[in-house]
Amino acid sequence: MRQLTGVIAGLAVANAVWACLPFSRTIITSPPIAGVYRAETSEPLSGVQLAIATADGDSLCGSPAVQTTTDSAGAFYLPATVKHVAVTVLAPGDQVYGFTMCARVAGTLRLAFEAHTGVNGSISPVPISLACIESRTANTKPVVCTKQR
16 A cells, blocks of 8 residues: 555656646747738728737737738738747646737738637648728728638
């Protein structure tokens, strides 16, 4: 019986130490994003600056991870972003990942799209397609991007 108690105590200590060991991994912080940016009149808007920021950074896009501008047809592409992190496993459910996409409207980067993933998992690497509409109508959001299927 004493041996069994010693084994159980040893396993408990090993499990506690294992749970606090740092593990390094690379996570996807935003997938590849392609889309079209238009005015509310359906006219394509060219030269619009778009930026991606990850949840652990500046969610207001003040320090974007990646940026691009729309072309003459309003089309844009943002590559996937990744981050190498040293993760300390404390308990299931201790990290949530996500990103925001902002568009420069009237000289200011404004939130256009936001996504979050499940707990302790990186963003899906599957590319997404967005349709973005910039509005100049009072009392409406300046820009809204919706995911296309």
